[in-house]
Amino acid sequence: MIEIDKEKCAACCGCVDHCPVAAISVIDDEVVVDSDICMECLICTKVCPLGLPHWVD
Numbered sequence: 001m002i003e004i005d006k007e008k009c010a011a012c013c014g015c016v017d018h019c020p021v022a023a024i025s026v027i028d029d030e031v032v033v034d035s036d037i038c039m040e041c042l043i044c045t046k047v048c049p050l051g052l053p054h055w056v057d
């Protein structure tokens with residue numbers, strides 16, 4: 001599953017905009033990943049300017 005350090009996230013929505021299945025949302029300035037929707041494409045791990053999204057087993 002994708003994990004994102006919410007403390008470091010700038011809520012820029014870059015990962016939100018690039019996720020092909022809309023699995024990521026920013027709600028009240030907090031980024032949330034819905035692992036039930038995520039198809040594990042890892043695009044979000046490449047587009048974040050802070051390199052925050054990462055895959056964990």
Ligand code: SF4
Nearest residue numbers: 019038039041042044
């Ligand atoms: S791995 Fe792909 S599908 Fe999953 S949250 Fe990231 S961009 Fe979206």
Ligand code: SF4
Nearest residue numbers: 009010012013015048
């Ligand atoms: S791209 Fe990075 S900084 Fe921007 S909302 Fe996503 S995790 Fe946060």
